[in-house]
Amino acid sequence: MMVLYVDTKTENKNVPTTYSRTNPFRASVLNNRNLNGAGSSKETRHIELSLKGSGLSYGPGDCLGILPENDPALVDAVLEEMKWDPNEAITINKQGETLTLKKALLTHFEITLLNKKIVQQAAAFSDSETLQSLVHPENVDELKNYLEGRDFLDLLREFGPWKATAQELLGLLRKMPPRLYSIASSMNAHPDEVHLTIGAVRYTAHGRDRKGVCSVQCAERTEVGDRLPVFIQKNKHFHLPDSPETDIIMVGPGTGIAPFRSFIEERVATGATGRSWLFFGDQHAASDFLYEDELTAYQEAGSLTKVDAAFSRDTEQKVYVQHKMLENSKELYEWLKNGAYFYVCGDKQYMAKDVHETLITIVEKEGKMSREDAEAYVTAMQKEDKRYLRDVY
Numbered sequence: 191m192m193v194l195y196v197d198t199k200t201e202n203k204n205v206p207t208t209y210s211r212t213n214p215f216r217a218s219v220l221n222n223r224n225l226n227g228a229g230s231s232k233e234t235r236h237i238e239l240s241l242k243g244s245g246l247s248y249g250p251g252d253c254l255g256i257l258p259e260n261d262p263a264l265v266d267a268v269l270e271e272m273k274w275d276p277n278e279a280i281t282i283n284k285q286g287e288t289l290t291l292k293k294a295l296l297t298h299f300e301i302t303l304l305n306k307k308i309v310q311q312a313a314a315f316s317d318s319e320t321l322q323s324l325v326h327p328e329n330v331d332e333l334k335n336y337l338e339g340r341d342f343l344d345l346l347r348e349f350g351p352w353k354a355t356a357q358e359l360l361g362l363l364r365k366m367p368p369r370l371y372s373i374a375s376s377m378n379a380h381p382d383e384v385h386l387t388i389g390a391v392r393y394t395a396h397g398r399d400r401k402g403v404c405s406v407q408c409a410e411r412t413e414v415g416d417r418l419p420v421f422i423q424k425n426k427h428f429h430l431p432d433s434p435e436t437d438i439i440m441v442g443p444g445t446g447i448a449p450f451r452s453f454i455e456e457r458v459a460t461g462a463t464g465r466s467w468l469f470f471g472d473q474h475a476a477s478d479f480l481y482e483d484e485l486t487a488y489q490e491a492g493s494l495t496k497v498d499a500a501f502s503r504d505t506e507q508k509v510y511v512q513h514k515m516l517e518n519s520k521e522l523y524e525w526l527k528n529g530a531y532f533y534v535c536g537d538k539q540y541m542a543k544d545v546h547e548t549l550i551t552i553v554e555k556e557g558k559m560s561r562e563d564a565e566a567y568v569t570a571m572q573k574e575d576k577r578y579l580r581d582v583y
């Protein structure tokens with residue numbers, strides 16, 4: 191592979207870089223704070239990282255990849271359960287690279303999620319009748335249920351004793367995949383920095399508290415001055431309009447607000463004249479209105495035209511972003527007719543689908559169209575005009 195030079199004296203933009211997914215940059219943490227207030231049931235971290243000297247650059251809409259580490263407490267529990275020697279050398283790949291067992295569990299393998307293959311292959315190392323039955327082809331549904339909310343430690347605890355070495359059991363595991371986060375800053379506003387908005391994933395399953403690997407590492411074990419291995423993931427399908435005069439409508443509840451903070455910062459930094467309208471949503475106005483102060487300041491300065499926020503737990507009837515869209519249907523349709531770009535970021539499973547249906551309903555109602563024509567209008571926005579863009583996960 192050709193090695194490109196990194197010029198740290200020039201601006202990051204357009205400077206060739208050697209940093210990538212396979213060769214991440216170790217970015218130091220400049221700031222890490224909780225955006226949620228007292229009484230919130232959520233924890234959303236605003237994290238600022240330094241890209242100084244990396245040569246890395248990004249645009250609004252791009253993502254940052256982080257290579258996370260497992261929770262040391264969970265790794266210790268695995269070592270304790272198996273009475274393994276943490277210093278044993280473990281081969282981690284086909285190239286024969288080795289790490290100590292502890293380091294391999296901390297940094298190399300995904301130990302928080304199971305899949306069918308792992309459990310099926312583990313069955314070769316155990317005489318457990320329950321495990322043999324679980325992997326029987328007839329019990330595929332049972333196996334699927336078993337995987338839900340369980341991890342490597344559950345497997346080791348439930349189906350031992352194991353007739354396998356640490357090397358053989360770790361060999362069943364996947365390499366830890368990086369986690370992607372929508373970038374929440376504009377490089378024009380913060381040269382040499384990248385900001386993220388990360389929701390801590392915590393849940394209880396099968397009697398044990400579980401923690402998302404990367405989000406909880408960022409929430410609980412990442413301090414100012416620490417370094418995180420990162421890379422830029424370009425997102426060519428999610429970007430600002432070419433023209434700074436084009437209006438933008440942004441629907442980003444929860445952590446979905448992240449790329450829109452980047453969009454707003456970029457449009458302010460570059461003096462864009464197009465109008466901008468943000469729909470935000472979360473549980474409680476008092477504790478969960480992420481970046482409220484910044485958004486208010488942008489609105490007061492006239493650089494953010496409108497903000498409509500929906501809070502689902504403040505009223506008896508739950509209010510979501512799509513309800514706010516409907517309340518404003520006439521104006522929203524006028525913006526669309528005027529050529530506005532329509533963006534959605536955040537929850538894929540429910541929110542993005544509800545917003546999509548609501549968009550069609552608005553076009554149907556305000557454009558006085560049949561349902562089919564409204565669907566065709568929205569499809570054209572997405573496919574032909576490429577002004578209905580989504581970044582959902």
Ligand SMILES: Cc1cc2nc3c(=O)[nH]c(=O)nc-3n(C[C@H](O)[C@H](O)[C@H](O)COP(=O)(O)OP(=O)(O)OC[C@H]3O[C@@H](n4cnc5c(N)ncnc54)[C@H](O)[C@@H]3O)c2cc1C
Nearest residue numbers: 339369370371372387388389393402403404405445448583
């Ligand atoms: C393009 C893109 C952009 C993204 N942008 C952002 C962003 O800006 N901010 C942000 O916070 N996230 C974002 N994400 C999500 C992010 O990448 C991670 O998926 C998220 O932070 C969780 O990672 P984790 O390592 O903390 O959790 P993991 O260790 O990966 O655990 C999450 C997994 O745990 C399981 N799980 C979760 N809850 C439960 C439950 N109640 N019961 C059983 N199992 C459960 C699920 O299998 C889930 O996939 C984005 C994702 C993509 C693909």
